[in-house]
Amino acid sequence: MHHQHRDAYLKRLRRIEGQARGLQRMVEEEQYCIDILTQISAMTKALQSVALGLLDEHMAHCVVEAAKAGGPEGEAKLKEAADAIARLVRS
DSSP: OOHHHHHHHHHHHHHHHHHHHHHHHHHHTTOOHHHHHHHHHHHHHHHHHHHHHHHHHHIIIIIHHHHHHOHHHHHHHHHHHHHHHHHHHHO
16 A cells, blocks of 8 residues: 555544444434434445555556566466455455
C-alpha cells in the first residue's frame, strides 16, 4: 500500500468504525429493524469501497510489477489477485 493512500483508508475505516458503534447503539435502543438494516447496508457499501480501492491499488502496482518480472512470482500475484476478486464477489 502506498503511503499517500494509507491516510485516506484509515480515515474511511475510522468512519466505518463509528458506523459500527452507531449500529450497536441502535440495537441496544431497540430501534426499528428497517432503520438498522439500512445502516448495515451503508456500512457494507463503505467496506466494499475500501476493499475495491485496495484491490485497484494492488492490481496497479504489485500485480503489474510482478507480471512485468514474469515467472512464478508473476503467476502467483495474478492468482492471488483473482482469488481476492472471487472472495469480494462472494461477499
